[in-house]
Amino acid sequence: MEKGLFFTALTASAILLTGCSSTPPAPASAVLKPPPCLPSPLLGEMQNLSSEIVKTGGLAVIGTGESKSLELALNMAKKNGRIELARMLTARIEMLGKAFSEETGIPYDSLFLSGLNNAAEIITKQQIVGSVAQTLKYESTGHTFTAYAIMVLDPKVIADQLAKETDLYAKLQSTKAFETLNQEITAFQAAK
Numbered sequence: 119m120e121k122g123l124f125f126t127a128l129t130a131s132a133i134l135l136t137g138c139s140s141t142p143p144a145p146a147s148a149v150l151k152p153p154p155c156l157p158s159p160l161l162g163e164m165q166n167l168s169s170e171i172v173k174t175g176g177l178a179v180i181g182t183g184e185s186k187s188l189e190l191a192l193n194m195a196k197k198n199g200r201i202e203l204a205r206m207l208t209a210r211i212e213m214l215g216k217a218f219s220e221e222t223g224i225p226y227d228s229l230f231l232s233g234l235n236n237a238a239e240i241i242t243k244q245q246i247v248g249s250v251a252q253t254l255k256y257e258s259t260g261h262t263f264t265a266y267a268i269m270v271l272d273p274k275v276i277a278d279q280l281a282k283e284t285d286l287y288a289k290l291q292s293t294k295a296f297e298t299l300n301q302e303i304t305a306f307q308a309a310k
Contacts, residue, residue: 160257164266167253174309175302177210177271178252179203184264188256191265196251199269203249204242207271211238214276217295224289233283241279245271273302 164180171178181199185191215234219226251267258264277299281287290296 158257158264160255161266164253164255164268168268171252171268171270171306171309175273175304175306176309177203177206177273179206179269181251181267181269182264183267184262186261186263188258188263188265191256191263192254192267195254195256195265195267196269199251199267200246200249203269203271204246207241207246207276208238211235211276214295214299217298218290218293221293221295222289230286233280233286237276237279237283241271241275245275273299273306277303 161180161182168178168180179199179202181195181197181202183191183194183196183198185194211234215231216226218224218234219231224230246269249269249271252270253268254265256263256265277296280290
């Protein structure tokens with residue numbers, strides 16, 4: 119019976135003392151605000167590299183990834199870069215299609231121009247999905263790695279794929295839109 123009484127008293131005093139052990143909340147003035155996020159110098163460097171490639175006519179994007187595992191951060195950066203590159207390719211082909219449509223008078227949503235969408239899909243599946251990062255860098259802050267991957271697509275790939283759409287390519291070759299694409303191809307090849 120003494121043991122039962124002892125354990126009951128011990129439990130009761132433990133419960134009463136736990137209320138005394140908590141610390142009072144800090145006053146609002148003592149709460150620290152996080153420092154403003156500063157842009158990473160490495161990100162700025164990667165953006166400069168990417169914009170130089172774009173200026174020479176290539177398609178280039180930066181993919182980023184963040185993880186506590188370096189390998190996972192690098193893989194996420196490459197994957198996100200491929201996704202962005204596919205978006206950029208789609209936008210580039212859409213712009214080419216709209217310019218072609220305005221020049222030739224063929225409606226943009228016509229079946230004839232479906233070859234452009236077909237070319238975008240094939241390039242994405244064959245070129246972008248398995249592409250390798252042109253530049254891959256990372257930095258660490260604490261226990262977290264942030265990776266950056268520059269993914270690049272040669273504009274010649276677009277022209278080569280469009281050449282396989284024979285009917286569309288024959289009409290496309292005589293337009294200013296295609297001439298612009300050829301200029302980008304030439305500038306990109308010269309910059310390599």
